[in-house]
Amino acid sequence: MNHQVVTYLAEGVDWIRFDVDALLGQFWNNTIEGLSQGSIYALVALGYTLVYGVLRLINFAHSEVFVFGVFAAYFTFYGLGFRPGPTVTLGIGELILFLLLALIAAMAVSGATAVVLERVAYRPLRRRNAPSLVFLITAIGASFVMQQVLFIWRGGNAEQAIRLLRPEPVFTVFNTAVTNIQIITVLAALVLLVVADTFINRTRLGRGIRAVAQDPDTATLMGVNKERVIMITFLVGGLLAGAAALFYLMKIPQGASYQGGFLLGIKAFTAAVLGGIGNLRGALLGGLLLGVVENYGQSLFGGDWRDIVAFVLLIVILMFRPTGILGESLGKARV
Amino acid sequence: MSDVTDTGAKPGGEVDDDAEVPAVGGIVAELRHMSAEERARHEAEVAEVVAPDREIEVGVGDTLLAMRDVTLRFGGLVALDSVSFEIKRGEILGLIGPNGAGKTTCFNVITGVYRPTAGQVLLEGHPLGRRKRYAITQLGIARTFQNIRLFNEMTALENVVVGADARHRTSVLGALVRGPRHHREERQAVERAMALLEFVGIADRAADKAKNLPYGYQRRLEIARALATEPKLLCLDEPAAGFNPAEKEGLMELIRTIRDDGYTVLLIEHDMRLVMGVTDRIVVLEFGKKIAAGLPAEIRENPAVIAAYLGVPDDGVA
Numbered sequence: 156m157n158h159q160v161v162t163y164l165a166e167g168v169d170w171i172r173f174d175v176d177a178l179l180g181q182f183w184n185n186t187i188e189g190l191s192q193g194s195i196y197a198l199v200a201l202g203y204t205l206v207y208g209v210l211r212l213i214n215f216a217h218s219e220v221f222v223f224g225v226f227a228a229y230f231t232f233y234g235l236g237f238r239p240g241p242t243v244t245l246g247i248g249e250l251i252l253f254l255l256l257a258l259i260a261a262m263a264v265s266g267a268t269a270v271v272l273e274r275v276a277y278r279p280l281r282r283r284n285a286p287s288l289v290f291l292i293t294a295i296g297a298s299f300v301m302q303q304v305l306f307i308w309r310g311g312n313a314e315q316a317i318r319l320l321r322p323e324p325v326f327t328v329f330n331t332a333v334t335n336i337q338i339i340t341v342l343a344a345l346v347l348l349v350v351a352d353t354f355i356n357r358t359r360l361g362r363g364i365r366a367v368a369q370d371p372d373t374a375t376l377m378g379v380n381k382e383r384v385i386m387i388t389f390l391v392g393g394l395l396a397g398a399a400a401l402f403y404l405m406k407i408p409q410g411a412s413y414q415g416g417f418l419l420g421i422k423a424f425t426a427a428v429l430g431g432i433g434n435l436r437g438a439l440l441g442g443l444l445l446g447v448v449e450n451y452g453q454s455l456f457g458g459d460w461r462d463i464v465a466f467v468l469l470i471v472i473l474m475f476r477p478t479g480i481l482g483e484s485l486g487k488a489r490v
Numbered sequence: 491m492s493d494v495t496d497t498g499a500k501p502g503g504e505v506d507d508d509a510e511v512p513a514v515g516g517i518v519a520e521l522r523h524m525s526a527e528e529r530a531r532h533e534a535e536v537a538e539v540v541a542p543d544r545e546i547e548v549g550v551g552d553t554l555l556a557m558r559d560v561t562l563r564f565g566g567l568v569a570l571d572s573v574s575f576e577i578k579r580g581e582i583l584g585l586i587g588p589n590g591a592g593k594t595t596c597f598n599v600i601t602g603v604y605r606p607t608a609g610q611v612l613l614e615g616h617p618l619g620r621r622k623r624y625a626i627t628q629l630g631i632a633r634t635f636q637n638i639r640l641f642n643e644m645t646a647l648e649n650v651v652v653g654a655d656a657r658h659r660t661s662v663l664g665a666l667v668r669g670p671r672h673h674r675e676e677r678q679a680v681e682r683a684m685a686l687l688e689f690v691g692i693a694d695r696a697a698d699k700a701k702n703l704p705y706g707y708q709r710r711l712e713i714a715r716a717l718a719t720e721p722k723l724l725c726l727d728e729p730a731a732g733f734n735p736a737e738k739e740g741l742m743e744l745i746r747t748i749r750d751d752g753y754t755v756l757l758i759e760h761d762m763r764l765v766m767g768v769t770d771r772i773v774v775l776e777f778g779k780k781i782a783a784g785l786p787a788e789i790r791e792n793p794a795v796i797a798a799y800l801g802v803p804d805d806g807v808a
Contacts (some may be wrong), residue, residue: 228561250658357656358672366652373639374600378627378719478730 169365172173183331185450191337193446194344195406200430200438201351202269208433211287211344212277212336215231215294218420219301220269220393222413224400226305227264229411231257232317233243239410253319254401262397268388278382298420305413314410315467338392340402347398348439351391360387367374368433373446395472418462425469431479444468506606539622553615554579554754555631555723560599560609562778568664569595571778572609577723582745584769584786586762590593591775593758594636597725600756601633602626613722619679628656630722634712635728636758646692646711649700650683653718686714690744713744717753724748725756730764742768766790774798 178185199221206214235253237243245253275295280290324332357359361386364373375381398461403419404411426445430437445465452464555577562570570592577583598604600611611618613629621629632653641649658675687693689714690710695703700711704797707727716724726745727795730738745768749755759765766770766786774782774789776798782789789795 218527357676359658359676362644362648362652362655365644369641369643370639372603373635373641374652376603376627376633377653377715378624378632379652380624381623 189447197442265397
């Protein structure tokens with residue numbers, strides 16, 4: 156019927172297209188790639204959602220907690236003797252070992268960064284009962300400070316990529332190759348999300364987190380150590396961001412960059428709001444949805460429209476469901 | 491890891507002995523099918539959990555908690571004016587007074603919500619000092635709230651388990667990897683919470699979210715949650731508010747049983763009949779000052795108390 160590869164809206168208009176063929180032609184490819192990117196968004200989104208649930212604070216510095224993890228993973232590779240250049244061929248055992256080491260390093264660094272951030276930036280404000288606007292501006296300030304620290308240390312250019320793993324198709328579905336990196340990312344993210352969900356819903360500390368999220372004053376009167384709960388919340392969010400950092404580094408064409416967290420952080424935050432902030436499963440759903448839809452949008456409208464599609468989606472969904480798809484949770488009871 | 495259900499409480503009868511926490515639905519179903527004999531044995535077990543053997547012999551009569559000249563000011567407002575009284579171990583002490591007399595403020599000072607401007611609160615002779623609220627709870631003071639404050643999005647059982655958590659020690663790592671110790675403590679906490687729900691008489695709704703419980707159940711749930719922290723002193727803030735006479739009678743019975751199990755109770759209550767019927771001693775506050783203390787019979791006859799309640803002017807004739 157329509158044999159044009161690209162359908163322009165009007166004669167001479169080339170800044171936007173409406174390319175249904177591309178959308179349909181790359182549908183499965185986009186879906187799979189979107190799910191794998193969405194997994195990364197979801198892992199980072201959990202950090203926003205957890206902290207919001209407990210403190211009603213949008214921790215804008217969470218994107219830098221993530222970037223610290225990216226650098227940790229990068230320099231773990233470096234420390235293990237790898238240098239930028241062509242991908243080295245490794246045995247499967249070695250590969251798993253090195254990736255695990257990088258994962259542990261990234262999670263440790265991000266987790267520690269989040270806890271230190273809480274101690275240095277937020278706890279003193281809590282002690283003084285600062286209004287929530289002060290927390291917000293502190294979060295933004297902390298984000299800039301951390302970004303600039305990385306800039307001063309490593310300069311403005313992204314590191315050169317170090318690759319341990321070449322993306323290789325493992326199997327094909329719907330005529331679309333699924334790569335090893337995509338599989339690792341999605342599976343690892345799912346495992347971590349299940350662990351986090353279990354932790355929040357079925358352990359003593361998770362119960363403490365939910366209790367504080369619902370009613371901090373009552374929780375402390377029932378013997379819950381609120382400060383400890385807050386620390387653990389930041390720690391868990393940091394650990395997940397650290398894991399996301401490694402998968403991100405495996406995916407992007409360049410190495411670690413001081414700016415790497417900005418857009419990803421905003422998108423992860425968007426994912427959290429999309430799913431219903433404070434809601435763990437909402438973060439997962441929002442992350443995956445965002446990842447998939449922005450890939451569709453890219454095919455349909457052209458590459459430059461990718462981020463626009465992501466945020467228009469947010470606005471449209473919030474118009475109809477202001478509390479996000481699954482609704483706010485964790486602390487629904489709190490006004 | 492295979493199980494990602496919402497909460498620890500699973501509906502249905504899948505009682506899996508050495509895995510996960512016991513299913514709530516299972517316990518409730520079990521109770522229904524018990525013979526009278528089994529039921530009696532089970533009730534004895536419940537009683538054992540609710541009133542465990544204390545390490546220290548319950549010495550009735552020695553001072554558990556003392557308020558020493560406690561004054562609390564908010565700017566120019568004096569909420570508590572040099573209030574002193576003692577709560578003896580094993581008694582039910584009633585705290586009464588007209589609206590705004592400072593009863594709930596007293597609770598807030600005892601539980602660490604407010605720190606006294608002057609004076610001290612001593613638990614077993616040790617000043618509470620600048621301890622944090624959770625630490626005071628762990629020392630052994632628990633409370634309920636005049637306006638119910640449950641964790642609404644949690645099940646009744648979970649609410650009580652949060653209280654029980656105050657007595658459990660699992661490291662962050664232990665909980666993250668859900669190690670054997672965490673596992674054991676979870677089991678114990680859930681069993682204990684279930685026993686407490688039975689004790690206060692609301693076990694049939696254990697798996698329901700707190701917000702979906704009937705009003706009377708919510709009040710009783712608050713008591714169960716407070717008991718779960720294993721308090722030496724249980725502070726009840728108008729636990730019978732909004733109850734009809736029959737419900738009040740039932741609650742009095744419960745409070746007496748709690749006392750008989752070895753707990754010490756501090757009770758704020760508006761209903762005079764209830765207070766007179768259940769308390770061992772009474773302290774009366776008015777405008778933040780203690781105006782009387784004594785046995786219920788004495789308080790009933792005390793002219794200052796009658797004046798405070800009936801609003802008779804100080805100079806007799808207006």
